[in-house]
Amino acid sequence: MQEEVISCYHDHPTAAHFGVNRTWLKMRTICYWSNMKKDIHDYIRSCEKCAKFNIRRTAPPGHLHPIEYPQGPLELISMDFWGPTPQYSINGNKYVLIITDYYTKYVIACPLPNNTATSTAKSFVEQFIFKFGIPRRLVTDQGVHFNNELMQNLTTLLGTNH
Incomplete structure (x- = not known):
């Protein structure tokens, strides 16, 4: 029933195949049973018309590409962020930029107050390039802190493949 x-x-x-929340909001004024919202969710997820015509609200995941193993240090490095942390550090840092050399497995952890493109580029130059040199290849995810005009200009200027 x-x-x-x-x-x-x-x-x-006349119902227009509304989503879970709108259907639940309409129904709860008239009737109720335990786990009603879950039942509505399950029913709507199994609706063939909704599956056929609803637009995907998130971008599909990107394709993974094999990474050629490096032949020496500084040939391939990766960067990624960890954070935000639940609490700020004493210096007000809430993120950690992790830089890893694939060949040596050497890891640098750079605490940062934010994960903006400017902070990322500045930390990359000051904490990695000034100390170790210019890497040949750089691997990152598709985060906006890595894929932006500033990082593109920096890697082009350095001759690093990103």
């Missing part, structure tokens, strides 16, 4: 009630609120020509 519960499935029939959900069907009336979701599938009826």
